[in-house]
Amino acid sequence: MPLAITYDDVVDAQSRIAGTVRPVTMIAAEPPNLLFAAEFMQHTGTFKARGAVNFVTAHRQAGTMPDAGIVIASGGNAGLACAWAATKCRVPATVFVPVTVPEFKKAKLIALGADVRAVGTEYAQALEASMDYAAHTGAVVSHAYDNPLIAAGAGTLLLDMLTADAFDTVVVSVGGGGLFAGIATVAAQRGVRVVAVEPEKCRAFAAGLEAGFPVDVPVDSIAADSLGARRVTPLALTAAAASDTISVLVDDDAIIEARQHLWDSRRLVVEHAAATAVAAIRAKRYEPKPGEKVAIILCGANSDPSDLG
Template identity: 50%
Template structure:
């Protein structure tokens, strides 16, 4: 469980380490938080820095993570900034471009198994054996609090929006933002119908395993909502809506065509809820949308029917 105070402490820790990403007033009553401009192309850098700084002095083994995507890139970047060793365990199905980027950032990459769960287990074992600091992709208090720092920025930049739409995978972003803005704005989680971890958890009364697939599975393809996200979502009354893959691709194309904003499918998911009517603002409601990631193939930006091939079917979580 995390609170607004935890997010405020995280903001103080990581100040100067992460970018204060801009907010763009798209239309009357609509803002975009441009978090795709963050280091390594996603909000994940915030949590990675907070986790490492909060841990204090680390062993020579440095840090370890399990991720074939944005979380691994963020941990590798933060470790490099502190001169720490970083080891990232990824499934063999991880996107080749992201594995190459991990190595460019100086991380030792371990390919383990076909599914994220196998890479995760190997990373946890490495942490226990070596003393390396384990950085979870989305379900650690310091990770969630770090992600929530963008919510504090958003309140200042957008003049206290009524509602904030965020994409949900494992729920670290939702947990952090909902805690950051508790009592000041409502948070609504937006998910692909093919990766409905929050929606399924709220329906079941607890996080439950879900099958994952679809165009955003490479970044939102968690198979279970994090415990912290569920606790914060239920405490704060966070909402949940679902969108189709077609709506996600159309939103991604619209962001490029209308505003020249390049995002990955997961980064367009929150905006998709507005375009297809999954979320309908009340008259006069002020809405902010978090564009959370931009690790994408630019060649696919203008084609709403072309899904990134590697993301069409997920074999496990890639966070």
């Protein structure tokens, strides 16, 4: 598998998914020069619909979609997107999830027609089970983030954002790094700085940057259901090296505060993963320069709102 994606890969993905995914809505925020990219309004509630449609469509176009369909391991969101895209293309989807996946996400997967199988307590264990399933059935593996088609599809989000508005910096939450890889690839071509934000105790990207290659890290955060990858994709590290990227970490208290703030001030219900990007600004882990225009990606909304006051 390639260790990098190109700007042309993202442009190609944009052509494949045009008319299927929703264009992003940009929302003016406070303080001045701050924007929210409301990708939580995307089909299935997250940016992952972009990569899933690109993946399924590319395999259909190439004639490489097997009768067994697609298999994926996911904490929930990538599985939802994969199941949705598979349904649109009338192919089977089998989704392996950790037993810790929120019940409302599991129910959504089932409603989309996916064959849902709960294995292990972490993403890595569900991934291993999905690979065994693929080996026995011939199903094509759609990784949650470590795949060039998935990352290129995710990168179309920044193309949409730049079509809708102009800004200097984009702030994005990072888990396994598929979204980051796509965003950073476009950002490098278009002269945009990237602020990559992770929970302090889910820091696969930061650890990979420090080591110079992907390494395993512990996973323990309020946002682990979406950002709890044990290691980052090499695609993300390659994209980081070619772009103006800053890596920052935020603690769980800051994530919880940012999510509550979005509800209190905007009545926006987002995942803790989406609030992680907001926390970087609110906790001043990244402080924009005077006049710097910043866009924050609100990447997902598959969240239980019962804990919001």
